[in-house]
Amino acid sequence: MKHSDRRAGNIAVFLFLTVFGIFMALPIYLAFVMAFKPEQELFVFPPKLYTLNPTLDNFRNMLEDLSKSQLVPFSRYFFNSMLVTLSITVLQCVFSAMAGFVLAKCSFKGKNFLNAFIVVSLLYQSNVIYIMQYTLITKLNMINTYRALIFPMIASPMSLFLMRQSISQVPDEIIEAGKIDGANLFRICWQIVMPNQKPALATVMIFAFQSAWNMQSGSFIYRENLKTLPTVIQQLTASGISKTGISASASVIMLLPPVIIFIFARKSVIKTMAHSGISG
Amino acid sequence: MNFKKTFKEIRRSGECYLMLAPFMIFFILFTVIPVVMSVPVAFTDFNIVQKPDFIGLENFRNLFLNDRIFMKSIRVTLIFSVVTAPVSYALCFMLAWFINQMPSALRTVFTLVFYTPSMANIYAVWQLIFSGDRYGYFNSVLMKLGIIVSPVQWLTDSRYVLGVVIVVQLWISLGAGFLAFTAGFQNIDPSYYEAGAVEGISNRWQELIYITLPLMKPQLLFASVMQIVSSFTAGAVAQNLVGFPSTDYKAHTIMTHAYDYGWIRYEMGYASAICVILFLFMYISNMLVNKFLNQEQ
Structure with a gap:
């Protein structure tokens, strides 16, 4: 050519x-x-x-307006969002790393079933489930608790799937060597496999952070002091055009954390997503 | 000896189950149980407080025979998905392909530019862009160009509501699927292309069709699942942008309908019936796409 x-x-x-x-x-x-x-x-x-x-008037108004009309200071919403998001992110990374490791590298009864199950459940990971979770959250007496926001988001099929795909690229010899040295699975997972899985962990972290950070607290929370930032922004946006400046400044604040995280972890994400395929 | 080995295996397996447990407990409790339970609940009248009442097919009968808004929502969801899923899928693929041909520094910039919208929650801005007075950016541009004379009510006129929602949905839809494609392209060994060149492949279209596409099948499948889920369960954009309910229910998706009955009216039986139908839609379309992609090979 x-x-x-x-x-x-x-x-x-x-x-x-x-x-x-x-x-x-x-x-x-x-x-x-x-x-x-x-x-x-x-x-x-x-x-x-x-x-x-x-x-900076909009930002100033945002801080004042929110604390005046909602009786809860803006910082509280920010704190709620951060607390919920960080809990979800950490737990999602740890749990899906361990489960992904086992599904990729260990042999046990039910493994094939679980592996197939994870691919199917990628379909069922969506906001439809929130509606169905409502009954459960009510029955567990978790309405108006941070748990209602954190627990449903911890086990993400996509995170597990990405971890599994990435770990299955690790040569078996490395794991065998660990077994010969007498390490148990837990130690093999965290001390031998995970140090080389930083890209996958970073990817799971980004997706977990992003989806948790943008989650509206919906019907799980109706106490003002437990609401998350996106919920309040949505209320502001719905309250009409007069709050446009405030909404925009709140949106900008909302957008910064995930973008910053993405910029720092972009290379890792690309590395992990290269193994993200479903072999059909 | 053999006995000892089996025992050892069970112990090993025990360790496996122990490490799976934290994920599985949360997954079963908060995903599997709600999804599975939605099937029996769909055949009941259930308001969460009182015990569910078994009413047979009543919910489904009402949905398909008496609920005109539901029929509308099916139409809206189908139009919406048929437009957004393939367009966004193609867009993800095309942009990832283009980006892959750029030098590394530009790749970073473009990936960030196209991916950022999927992280953004800036409906206020979209409201101002499509604002129904002449202060709206879109109206003012069209008026300046002389395409329209007076401002158009983009967010409330029933003719345009769905179109606007589709545009915004496409804007935020370059997410996980897009990243999977970007990565898939970068992961292809350049020696394939060199070998292709020897075999007589002469331009980038032929490279795409004969070398890249077959190698990217796993990513193609993954991205299709992501697209199907996000287009069938879309509802947030409409609710945030054109209000709830939208004018004449023109942007009322099945998801929005389920949300209405589940979270606003607390008719969980009815809402579950809606969700069951939605899951069925997703499952069928996923099967069709998988079949299609597998056939291509």
């Missing part, structure tokens, strides 16, 4: 990605602009794509 053809093709691809990327990034960019726009500039015709007078 002619070299110059490929080069021209690459430039075309680059241009396409750039144009498409600008469209994709525009709403995010606007969220930042709106968060820093003074209120009177939010509603002008024609709407502007920038602001010359950036201000």
Whole structure:
């Protein structure tokens, strides 16, 4: 193939990605602009794509408005979200790492069934289940507790699936060597296998953090001081256009933690996702 | 000797079960039980407080014969899924393919740009973009270009509601599937392409069809599962963007309907019947996609 053809093709691809990327990034960019726009500039015709007078008013209003109208300070929602998200993330990583290790590398009765089961349950991991979980959460007396938000999200089939796929790339010899040295499975898992599974762990961490962080507390929580940040942002957005600036600034704060985590862990994610296939 | 070996194996297995236990306990309690229980509950009248009343097929009969909103929601969900799942799937694949042809530094930038929306919860911004007055960005652009004369009510006009929701859903849909594709491309050994070039493969289309696609089948399957789940169970975008209920139920998905009966009216029997139907839809479409992808080989 002619070299110059490929080069021209690459430039075309680059241009396409750039144009498409600008469209994709525009709403995010606007969220930042709106968060820093003074209120009177939010509603002008024609709407502007920038602001010359950036201000922190929206952030200030957000802090005041939330504590005034909801009787709970903004920091409390942030704390709730962080507490719930971190608990979910840590437990999801630890549990799916151990289970993934066993499913990938150990032989025991029921293994084939469980492996097939995990692939099917990828389908049943969704917000439909929240509705069905409601009865259970009520029966367990967990309404209005952090547990109601944390427990249902701990066992994620996708995390288990990703861990299993990644660990199954580890050569069996390494595990056999551990067995000969007399290490038990727990030690083999955490001291021999996991140190080399940082990419997979980082991936599970990112997905767990992201889904937990964006979770609305829905009907599981109706006490104001236990609500999470996305729930409150949703309430703000629903309360109408007058709160647009506040909503935007809250959204920007919401967006930062997962994006920062993703940027730092991107390479690891790509490594793990390379093994994410389902062999059909 | 043999006896000793079996005993040892059971002990080994015991260790395995012990390490599986934490995951499995939570998985069985909070996923398997709710899903399995939804089937019997679907045949009852159940409001959580009182004991469930067995009513046979009553819920399903009501759903299909008397609940016009449910019939609407099936239509909306099908239109929605038929558009978003394949488009988003194709988009994920195409963008990942394009990104793979860029130098490494650009790959990072583009991956981040396309993936960030799936992390974003910025409905307030979308509301302003599609705002029904001339302060809305979309309206103002169209008015400036002279395509429309007066502002269009994108979020409340029943003709446009579903379209707007689809656009926003596509915007946030470059998630796990997209990353799986990006990784799949980078994982392909360049020697395959070199071998292909020797065999007479001459452009990137042929590379894609004869080399890349067959090697990416596992990722293709994984991403299809992710797409099906996210498009069939979508509802959050509509609820946050065009309100609940949306104008004339034009963006009312099956999921939204289940949410309405489950979490707002506490009619869990009815809500379970809806969920059972939704699961059935997902299961069937997943089977069809798997069959199709396996046939391709």
